[in-house]
Amino acid sequence: MIVDLRSDTLTKPTQPMLNAMVNAELGDDVFNEDPTVKQLEEKAAALFGMEAGLFCPSGTMTNQIAIKAHTQPLDEIICDKISHIYNYETGGWAFHSGVSVRLTEGERGRMTVEQISELILPDYDWYPNTRMVAIENTVNKGGGSVYRIDEMKSISGFCRKQKLICHLDGARIFNALVALNEQPSALHGMFDSISVCISKGLGAPAGSVLLGNKEFIRKSRKIRKVMGGGMRQSGILAAACIYALNNNVARLAVDHNNAKQIANTLQQCSWVKSVYPVETNIVIFEVADAVKTATVLADKGIRTSPFSPTLVRMVTHLDVTEAMVNYTIETLPKVVL
Numbered sequence: 001m002i003v004d005l006r007s008d009t010l011t012k013p014t015q016p017m018l019n020a021m022v023n024a025e026l027g028d029d030v031f032n033e034d035p036t037v038k039q040l041e042e043k044a045a046a047l048f049g050m051e052a053g054l055f056c057p058s059g060t061m062t063n064q065i066a067i068k069a070h071t072q073p074l075d076e077i078i079c080d081k082i083s084h085i086y087n088y089e090t091g092g093w094a095f096h097s098g099v100s101v102r103l104t105e106g107e108r109g110r111m112t113v114e115q116i117s118e119l120i121l122p123d124y125d126w127y128p129n130t131r132m133v134a135i136e137n138t139v140n141k142g143g144g145s146v147y148r149i150d151e152m153k154s155i156s157g158f159c160r161k162q163k164l165i166c167h168l169d170g171a172r173i174f175n176a177l178v179a180l181n182e183q184p185s186a187l188h189g190m191f192d193s194i195s196v197c198i199s200k201g202l203g204a205p206a207g208s209v210l211l212g213n214k215e216f217i218r219k220s221r222k223i224r225k226v227m228g229g230g231m232r233q234s235g236i237l238a239a240a241c242i243y244a245l246n247n248n249v250a251r252l253a254v255d256h257n258n259a260k261q262i263a264n265t266l267q268q269c270s271w272v273k274s275v276y277p278v279e280t281n282i283v284i285f286e287v288a289d290a291v292k293t294a295t296v297l298a299d300k301g302i303r304t305s306p307f308s309p310t311l312v313r314m315v316t317h318l319d320v321t322e323a324m325v326n327y328t329i330e331t332l333p334k335v336v337l
């Protein structure tokens with residue numbers, strides 16, 4: 001058996017999702033004429049209480065468009081040392097926007113108001129302008145760690161007081177909401193922009209939505225075009241995303257439960273030094289040699305991602321079945337390392 005736990009981006013569209021794609025009404029979205037894309041953008045905006053949305057090919061693009069639209073060169077953004085924006089977007093903040101980054105060292109990637117306030121710079125010629133704060137929920141590299149609603153609210157309130165833009169990298173915001181047993185409406189009024197990935201645990205083949213006010217989205221459309229992200233009959237992808245939002249949100253709880261079961265098993269394995277607390281669908285654990293561990297596990301059919309020299313990541317998702325979880329739980333204790 002092959003159990004692919006490398007990422008929740010590996011999911012393939014199910015037959016009902018493919019049916020929704022085949023039957024989607026299409027048009028040219030660069031001409032603003034794809035009704036399915038518009039439907040997705042309006043649906044996502046309404047869920048999160050934002051004025052408008054913009055459908056993009058990836059979550060990297062939605063984050064990078066947000067930075068570009070909110071800042072100008074000589075500005076600085078505050079994010080966490082382990083954030084996706086800082087680590088995994090090819091340094092796009094420098095490349096696209098000419099901004100600098102200042103980093104908090106949050107607990108598993110979660111920044112506090114106190115940590116943010118220490119990084120705000122005074123207005124001297126020799127400092128960049130502190131302009132924007134980006135939080136990530138859940139935090140990928142933090143092992144899917146979750147900011148509670150009150151924690152997001154206090155960061156958002158602080159940013160408003162300091163006149164700082166507050167952006168949410170919500171690549172896995174639905175995992176956070178399901179773990180918290182909350183609805184997207186709990187976030188209404190908190191953020192200037194939100195990026196939501198539909199191609200992670202929600203199971204669409206591609207697509208992220210950027211949310212904000214009308215003026216921000218108008219500006220973002222132009223930036224999307226210059227980045228090469230203007231797509232034509234992209235309703236075929238948007239239809240998959242609409243299907244995912246309608247059908248694949250509540251089931252994320254299954255992934256979370258599977259991740260917890262796998263983590264409990266890892267805790268019993270002699271070759272595992274420690275396991276990060278599991279809050280959602282990501283399990284990060286510490287071993288002596290991450291690459292060697294991943295190779296040995298792959299020989300048993302369990303595919304994982306080495307995440308640092310000593311950390312390994314496993315992610316549960318839509319295509320990880322109960323039988324695969326049972327196989328993993330039975331196999332891990334038998335591994336010799």
Ligand SMILES: *Cc1c(COP(=O)(O)O)cnc(C)c1O
Nearest residue numbers: 058059060061084136140169171
């Ligand atoms: C996956 C991810 C993104 C976007 O990645 P893409 O692969 O470009 O869609 C952004 N932020 C976080 C936290 C992610 O995990």
